[in-house]
Amino acid sequence: xxxxxxxxxxxxxxxxxxxxxxxxxxxxxxxxxxxxxxxxxxxxxxxxxxxxxxxxxxxxxxxxxxxxxxxxxxxxxxxxxxxxxxxxxxxxxxxxxxxxxxxxxxxxxxxxxxxxxxxxxxxxxxxxxxxxxxxxxxxxxxxxxxxxxxxxxxxxxxxxxxxxxxxxxxxxxxxxxxxxxxxxxxxxxxxxxxxxxxxxxxxxxxxxxxxxxxxxxxxxxxxxxxxxxxxxxxxxxxxxxxxxxxxxxxxxxxxxxxxxxxxxxxxxxxxxxxxxxxxxxxxxxxxxxxxxxxxxxxxxxxxxxxxxxxxxxxxxxxx
Amino acid sequence: xxxxxxxxxxxxxxxxxxxxxxxxxxxxxxxxxxxxxxxxxxxxxxxxxxxxxxxxxxxxxxxxxxxxxxxxxxxxxxxxxxxxxxxxxxxxxxxxxxxxxxxxxxxxxxxxxxxxxxxxxxxxxxxxxxxxxxxxxxxxxxxxxxxxxxxxxxxxxxxxxxxxxxxxxxxxxxxx
Numbered sequence: 001x002x003x004x005x006x007x008x009x010x011x012x013x014x015x016x017x018x019x020x021x022x023x024x025x026x027x028x029x030x031x032x033x034x035x036x037x038x039x040x041x042x043x044x045x046x047x048x049x050x051x052x053x054x055x056x057x058x059x060x061x062x063x064x065x066x067x068x069x070x071x072x073x074x075x076x077x078x079x080x081x082x083x084x085x086x087x088x089x090x091x092x093x094x095x096x097x098x099x100x101x102x103x104x105x106x107x108x109x110x111x112x113x114x115x116x117x118x119x120x121x122x123x124x125x126x127x128x129x130x131x132x133x134x135x136x137x138x139x140x141x142x143x144x145x146x147x148x149x150x151x152x153x154x155x156x157x158x159x160x161x162x163x164x165x166x167x168x169x170x171x172x173x174x175x176x177x178x179x180x181x182x183x184x185x186x187x188x189x190x191x192x193x194x195x196x197x198x199x200x201x202x203x204x205x206x207x208x209x210x211x212x213x214x215x216x217x218x219x220x221x222x223x224x225x226x227x228x229x230x231x232x233x234x235x236x237x238x239x240x241x242x243x244x245x246x247x248x249x250x251x252x253x254x255x256x257x258x259x260x261x262x263x264x265x266x267x268x269x270x271x272x273x274x275x276x277x278x279x280x281x282x283x284x285x286x287x288x289x290x291x292x293x294x295x296x297x298x299x300x301x302x303x304x305x306x307x308x309x310x311x312x313x314x315x316x317x318x319x
Numbered sequence: 320x321x322x323x324x325x326x327x328x329x330x331x332x333x334x335x336x337x338x339x340x341x342x343x344x345x346x347x348x349x350x351x352x353x354x355x356x357x358x359x360x361x362x363x364x365x366x367x368x369x370x371x372x373x374x375x376x377x378x379x380x381x382x383x384x385x386x387x388x389x390x391x392x393x394x395x396x397x398x399x400x401x402x403x404x405x406x407x408x409x410x411x412x413x414x415x416x417x418x419x420x421x422x423x424x425x426x427x428x429x430x431x432x433x434x435x436x437x438x439x440x441x442x443x444x445x446x447x448x449x450x451x452x453x454x455x456x457x458x459x460x461x462x463x464x465x466x467x468x469x470x471x472x473x474x475x476x477x478x479x480x481x482x483x484x485x486x487x488x489x490x491x492x493x494x495x
């Protein structure tokens with residue numbers, strides 16, 4: 001956990017997806033996050049690092065934990081932050097994403113954190129903006145800071161990522177959290193098992209070296225980490241599942257289903273949870289659960305990302 | 320370029336500084352040594368060991384990373400961020416005498432940042448500064464209370480402090 005990362009900076013000034021990060025870069029973010037976590041334990045939980053920098057949080061989709069987590073991370077680094085949500089903004093008057101972005105760009109922010117319902121929206125911004133763009137979730141594509149905080153939580157609990165057996169269970173098809181996690185964990189050498197009903201499995205997973213199964217027992221068998229994903233009912237406009245009740249019977253994580261996992265297995269969930277659909281309350285609130293750790297770690301990981309993207313004078317410095 | 324301090328001289332300097340610390344503060348009960356990363360940390364540990372030999376008391380030690388408090392991060396330039404390391408101050412600094420320890424004292428900007436960092440942890444009774452090497456060229460009104468060796472340098476030169484804990488041997492060299 002205290003190993004020194006083998007790179008000292010990120011190549012890109014944007015964080016658009018895990019796809020673009022190398023494993024040493026991922027390691028750098030995680031190691032930096034350990035330092036940032038310590039800041040949150042101090043009597044004064046704030047450092048002056050990004051003083052005078054402006055960060056705009058642009059949320060086109062509902063979000064509680066991600067938005068608040070970014071805001072807290074920005075404030076702990078002393079950045080000036082402003083938030084925009086779709087309701088009450090010009091977006092509700094029909095302004096396009098690019099026009100909104102150009103307008104905000106004219107206010108010269110240093111960074112823009114964006115969540116958007118369309119895959120690739122942050123990439124579009126990155127092409128036209130001078131500001132650093134941070135993807136806080138784009139459509140069905142990626143949610144890189146979630147995957148980084150999940151990896152941080154695993155590293156904190158298990159001391160390693162390589163060789164870790166990780167079962168990811170649930171709505172894989174509609175999950176950008178799954179996509180980012182699958183990319184990150186395979187890059188870092190973890191063994192990923194993906195488990196979902198056949199209707200909720202995206203194409204092309206075998207190419208990533210991921211074991212796909214529709215048996216919960218098989219996925220959980222000997223797992224060090226069991227990550228449950230939310231059924232994204234709002235994105236399901238067809239018949240993906242016969243019934244919620246059947247889904248819980250087959251894929252819901254109960255203490256009994258967990259018996260097959262490693263004795264010290266941890267249970268994760270990116271939230272918000274559907275209790276009684278993908279996860280039993282006894283598991284969600286039980287000793288295995290690190291779900292609230294994930295929330296706390298989110299702030300530290302986002303501080304690390306913002307710090308590393310902010311750029312500076314470089315190595316060394318005056319004594 | 321010349322080695323201006325070898326292992327023997329370094330050991331003698333640290334012993335002398337430890338004696339000065341004990342003498343000047345008439346005891347070491349409420350004293351803590353906090354090293355500035357990277358090379359201030361092993362120097363603080365060595366001083367703690369020396370003080371234990373002299374006064375029979377093990378003083379508290381900590382490590383401070385000042386990267387998040389640097390004044391040059393705010394200059395807008397495209398370049399990599401300095402790597403940050405963990406700050407580790409596992410005790411309350413309130414009402415303690417804090418000895419801030421660094422390897423080289425130069426412009427004073429690191430020390431300014433260290434003050435800001437320390438004060439976020441509490442309100443020490445006083446802060447004193449220990450530097451193994453003082454090379455001059457201050458840009459802020461800061462001076463060391465304990466100095467291992469004053470070395471006149473030009474701004475073009477660099478001073479390399481090597482410590483066995485990090486670099487495998489003890490020496491100070493002036494380069495350039």
